[in-house]
Amino acid sequence: MGYETYHIPVNYTDAGKLFGLFEIRNVVEAVLIGLPVLALCARFLPLAERISRRFGYSTILYARSGYDAVCVERLDGWHPIQVFLNKTGDRRPLGMGSATLSILAAMPEDEAEMILTHNEQEIRFVLKTDFSALRGFLAEARRKGYASAQGMLLEGTIGVSHVLRMGNEAVGSIAIDAVRSEQWDKDQPKIIQELQSALS
Secondary structure: OOOOOEOOEOOOOOOOOEOOOOOEOOHHHHHHHHHHHHHHHHHHHHHHHHHHHHHOOEEEEEEEEOOEEEEEEEEOOOOOOOOOOOOOOOEEEOOOOHHHHHHHHOOOHHHHHHHHHHHHHHHHHHOOOOHHHHHHHHHHHHHHOOEEEEOOOOOOEEEEEEEEEEOOEEEEEEEEEEEOOHHHHHHHHHHHHHHHHHHO
């Protein structure tokens, strides 16, 4: 049986670009799979744009997709040195980086542990720190309500993220990545405050 192949638009702001989150066989599947991504962008993109403009760091929206998170929008900041760990359409396993830790931290612990076990081998392949440090970052994210991690994927970098919810469901995260600096140390509490006031 032959199928037509459709692809989900890469992001809300430039739906003309295409990427393959997954192969889609018909228009109905395209709508059913694409609408949640567009709804996430429509709801949370204004917050991402505001943070990127105000603080100047790379700001990324991720959508949860099974055991992974998919970058659905990346906004480049105005700082001269930007951290680009993902481009739009890239997948990363849940547990890899602060962006996915905030999603895991919002889940029941047994579900998060099952996902970490599933993704462990892939995470260890790129992790710049040991797995116990990752678990420490995850425990801290549960306590604080947001995730923060440094040097997990690239030395000298730091990231903070907050889970994005629609109703009670953790559907993704918003992440801000930067090179560790004195300016970042001043901005981080303000970024966290803005995230928490908008999303808590």
